[in-house]
Amino acid sequence: MAVIAIDLGGTKSSAALVSPDGSVLIRDKVEITRKSGTLVSKILQKQIQTLYTKALRSGQDVSGIGVSVPGIYYSQTGHVWAPNIPGWKDYPLQQELQNTIPDIPVKIDSDRAAYILGETWLGAARGCRNAVFIAVGTGIGAGIMVDGTILRGHADIAGATGWMSLTPTFRSEYTRFGCFEYHASGDGLARVARDMVNEDQDYYGLLRNPLPEHISSYDVFEAFTAGDALAQEVINQAIKFWGMVTANFISLFNPEIIVFGGGLFGPAIQFIPLIIKEAQRWAQPIAFNQVRIEGSKIGGEAGLYGAAKIALSVLSEE
Amino acid sequence: MAVIAIDLGGTKSSAALVSPDGSVLIRDKVEITRKSGTLVSKILQKQIQTLYTKALRSGQDVSGIGVSVPGIYYSQTGHVWAPNIPGWKDYPLQQELQNTIPDIPVKIDSDRAAYILGETWLGAARGCRNAVFIAVGTGIGAGIMVDGTILRGHADIAGATGWMSLTPTFRSEYTRFGCFEYHASGDGLARVARDMVNEDQDYYGLLRNPLPEHISSYDVFEAFTAGDALAQEVINQAIKFWGMVTANFISLFNPEIIVFGGGLFGPAIQFIPLIIKEAQRWAQPIAFNQVRIEGSKIGGEAGLYGAAKIALSVLSEE
Numbered sequence: 001m002a003v004i005a006i007d008l009g010g011t012k013s014s015a016a017l018v019s020p021d022g023s024v025l026i027r028d029k030v031e032i033t034r035k036s037g038t039l040v041s042k043i044l045q046k047q048i049q050t051l052y053t054k055a056l057r058s059g060q061d062v063s064g065i066g067v068s069v070p071g072i073y074y075s076q077t078g079h080v081w082a083p084n085i086p087g088w089k090d091y092p093l094q095q096e097l098q099n100t101i102p103d104i105p106v107k108i109d110s111d112r113a114a115y116i117l118g119e120t121w122l123g124a125a126r127g128c129r130n131a132v133f134i135a136v137g138t139g140i141g142a143g144i145m146v147d148g149t150i151l152r153g154h155a156d157i158a159g160a161t162g163w164m165s166l167t168p169t170f171r172s173e174y175t176r177f178g179c180f181e182y183h184a185s186g187d188g189l190a191r192v193a194r195d196m197v198n199e200d201q202d203y204y205g206l207l208r209n210p211l212p213e214h215i216s217s218y219d220v221f222e223a224f225t226a227g228d229a230l231a232q233e234v235i236n237q238a239i240k241f242w243g244m245v246t247a248n249f250i251s252l253f254n255p256e257i258i259v260f261g262g263g264l265f266g267p268a269i270q271f272i273p274l275i276i277k278e279a280q281r282w283a284q285p286i287a288f289n290q291v292r293i294e295g296s297k298i299g300g301e302a303g304l305y306g307a308a309k310i311a312l313s314v315l316s317e318e
Numbered sequence: 319m320a321v322i323a324i325d326l327g328g329t330k331s332s333a334a335l336v337s338p339d340g341s342v343l344i345r346d347k348v349e350i351t352r353k354s355g356t357l358v359s360k361i362l363q364k365q366i367q368t369l370y371t372k373a374l375r376s377g378q379d380v381s382g383i384g385v386s387v388p389g390i391y392y393s394q395t396g397h398v399w400a401p402n403i404p405g406w407k408d409y410p411l412q413q414e415l416q417n418t419i420p421d422i423p424v425k426i427d428s429d430r431a432a433y434i435l436g437e438t439w440l441g442a443a444r445g446c447r448n449a450v451f452i453a454v455g456t457g458i459g460a461g462i463m464v465d466g467t468i469l470r471g472h473a474d475i476a477g478a479t480g481w482m483s484l485t486p487t488f489r490s491e492y493t494r495f496g497c498f499e500y501h502a503s504g505d506g507l508a509r510v511a512r513d514m515v516n517e518d519q520d521y522y523g524l525l526r527n528p529l530p531e532h533i534s535s536y537d538v539f540e541a542f543t544a545g546d547a548l549a550q551e552v553i554n555q556a557i558k559f560w561g562m563v564t565a566n567f568i569s570l571f572n573p574e575i576i577v578f579g580g581g582l583f584g585p586a587i588q589f590i591p592l593i594i595k596e597a598q599r600w601a602q603p604i605a606f607n608q609v610r611i612e613g614s615k616i617g618g619e620a621g622l623y624g625a626a627k628i629a630l631s632v633l634s635e636e
Contacts, residue, residue: 153572251481254471
């Protein structure tokens, strides 16, 4: 027995046949950059067919299909919203995928939900029932597990951590991204660096070389490593915000663990001791003493493992 | 059939016999100011006995006892922590109360839990499954309901909202109260006003009359109503923080409703339209459009109703 897991990102769809103990048996990866939503749905259907056929050929029965989408899954309607896939504003993905192999149940969830399911199943949060996964990539989101269940909220959009307000001075730019995401996402680091370079005419450091509008978070980390003062300021500011948000999660949720993952953690994993130090200043002290704060150990696989867990959870419900 | 509900505060214990539809049948109120923890436990036992006897005499059967405590209830041990009751650091309250009338189940929970249970049962949040009660009194706490269940966290101390970090500039005073509570609780308003009066030698307004160390939140509201500029600044700062926290709850929890209660709401209920306006600037916009933000309609009764609901919930579990 095995399940089909699909971790759909903004640029590729990573699918796999996964056994109930978390072993990845067969993989199937397809690029989806700049493809229409309808085509992406067809690609997923094809991946399901391919893995199903290969599973049967290798003598494996497929008992469920789990899909992680980069956005929101509306459990009431089976529709999805994914800002980076053209046409997926309210797309009937569950129905379309369910038609592929009608007998095998398809279950979809958001990438945030998949990350925390993957981490609590096979990652740093293994076995925890109260856990938070903070995903810092281009944007910021969080998967939150409360007493063993994913926090969804009234309409499936809970965990919009990028919108945390962390400084009383409102800036109109927050309207697009949220305050925390504006300052401390991957794009945020680049944005803050760009603004600083533009404002500081006396700065002739490493980040002066690319045109300011081309500075990426990668450039910031590189300049930081080389000892650039401006890059250090950008990183220090992000560490403060990452620490404050960590503290807020600790005080509100009293979790066993907070896991940092996503593209930036990654290179920012070296700052976790500083994030912990910052969080300690702000958090409710008893709750702080009960939490672990770690980087993801399964990194890019969290979404795939989570998708497998989504498929497996259907079985345990039935 | 009825239940005994006890809403224990820092200064009094309000008990009542409550019917399953929420009618208060008999009341019993006792002052507990400056009494030892052991004595407070004895007072509660006596209240239980009194109400039980009166119930039987009036032909009512008592099926459960619910108690709200001003602190933390540790569900694993049955012990409580209540900072304002001397000796209740880790006090075996469940066991002591259960011995009063052994046949009738006693269930204890924190005041935060009681408030949100009361509000979702009979108050502004009636029938909601995702709801937040922000209690602003001397201190600040929150009762959070997630999909119909109280958020407790790993060790029953979730909801420590007073510790939310809302400004990057850390002050050592936050170590005692938390950032949000330092600025925007009842004591916080008085503290901020005191600091401003001390710093502003040119201020000769209404808050110059009491010695600065005697300024209370009541004085601040009175001065505000009379148009005092310093009091207005204090209140405006609090509105900003109340709005930011409201936004953070909206973005993280995607709730149906946020209810403001506690001693300050009360007089601060007039500011709810401004709090909503501030929250709208910061919150995830879709989640903002799905939430109601209101003052408590059951006010001082939320804890008592919640305690009754705690007792009733035992019945529905069995």
